[in-house]
């Protein structure tokens with residue numbers, strides 16, 4: 001017999017007290033029947049009317065938006081962005097929180113993940129509990145730093161640029177994104193007609209004047225003529241096979257960081273905040289303290305940001321091996337690091353390439369995996385290499401905490417943790433953990 005479909009609760013409203021913040025840009029509340037709600041657009045301690053946006057009777061949890069604030073937190077402000085709010089643009093999570101409160105909330109999320117998934121208190125992780133803003137981002141409440149150097153716009157059926165609503169394919173048309181970097185806003189993407197396009201990505205490189213527009217047309221659509229008041233490159237992504245074609249201009253942008261220029265081709269990873277690359281290189285190098293002659297690994301190396309920084313510091317007697325799965329990124333990394341004869345970049349997945357290298361010992365490791373983290377197998381392999389120090393750069397505190405537990409099983413402890421708000425107004429946060437053999441720290 002088929003089970004009866006459970007009744008959808010979408011649209012139901014509950015008056016609730018908002019509890020702590022949770023990972024993902026929402027807070028936790030409970031209905032009077034005890035059902036858990038993940039409530040967006042709310043802040044801890046508030047009393048709100050929460051309207052369900054996803055979920056059905058008997059579900060483990062429901063998702064909801066705070067649609068009326070009955071008792072406001074002192075951390076609440078009117079969202080400066082006119083496109084933020086329940087059912088609107090899904091890009092920012094914390095427009096309604098003061099900047100300092102946003103960082104506090106992010107810190108609480110990191111602390112909770114570390115405790116729950118790695119059994120670590122902030123003190124045990126060598127962290128003072130603060131979340132540092134990037135240079136220049138400490139703005140008064142009501143102002144928004146314009147930091148996003150890469151913006152992926154979705155396109156409405158009638159050709160208007162916008163951003164996706166939260167957990168939805170629907171597009172919220174916008175005429176200006178407040179967190180977009182000046183170089184992106186100047187391209188005026190929101191003011192043009194993009195009929196026939198599925199998405200339009202705008203990139204404004206840091207430290208060079210390079211600007212790029214990447215078009216993904218719907219199947220069979222004709223490309224619009226992209227003419228803007230400035231030189232820029234235009235690429236097109238084939239919807240069917242993901243291949244990138246150059247329409248005009250260079251097929252890459254040049255990004256400056258750590259005193260060097262990095263070529264980044266389409267699909268290659270580069271940090272979105274203009275200060276992020278330098279902030280992270282500084283934190284990693286201060287934590288690792290590379291010495292001349294060191295042998296170092298840069299895992300998930302992208303276009304070679306940390307490999308280049310390491311190569312500079314380990315000198316001609318040292319060596320650096322980078323591993324990266326993206327083909328285009330590997331080509332860029334090899335190009336970017338061509339001046340260092342003792343740097344090698346291998347293409348493939350870390351989990352398969354690293355064991356094949358035959359390396360049994362290294363001095364230093366940087367790993368900067370994607371959101372899923374490195375995973376137990378890779379961490380086990382890394383702990384067997386007996387590095388003096390390991391720098392783990394993480395964009396997801398949950399994945400970081402899970403991997404830190406594997407590192408502990410392999411005999412490593414966290415020496416220091418630093419947390420940076422490189423994604424203001426959103427729930428995202430970047431962590432740099434420095435690890436060393438536990439015996440050394442004991």
Ligand SMILES: C[S@@+](CC[C@H](N)C(=O)[O-])C[C@H]1O[C@@H](n2cnc3c(N)ncnc32)[C@H](O)[C@@H]1O
Nearest residue numbers: 269300301302305324325326349350368369370
């Ligand atoms: C967060 S980015 C870091 C890039 C670089 N460290 C930087 O800061 O610019 C993660 C990189 O890992 C690559 N990647 C994802 N999964 C991978 C895997 N299993 N093995 C190797 N590289 C992978 C992605 O292509 C991406 O370039």
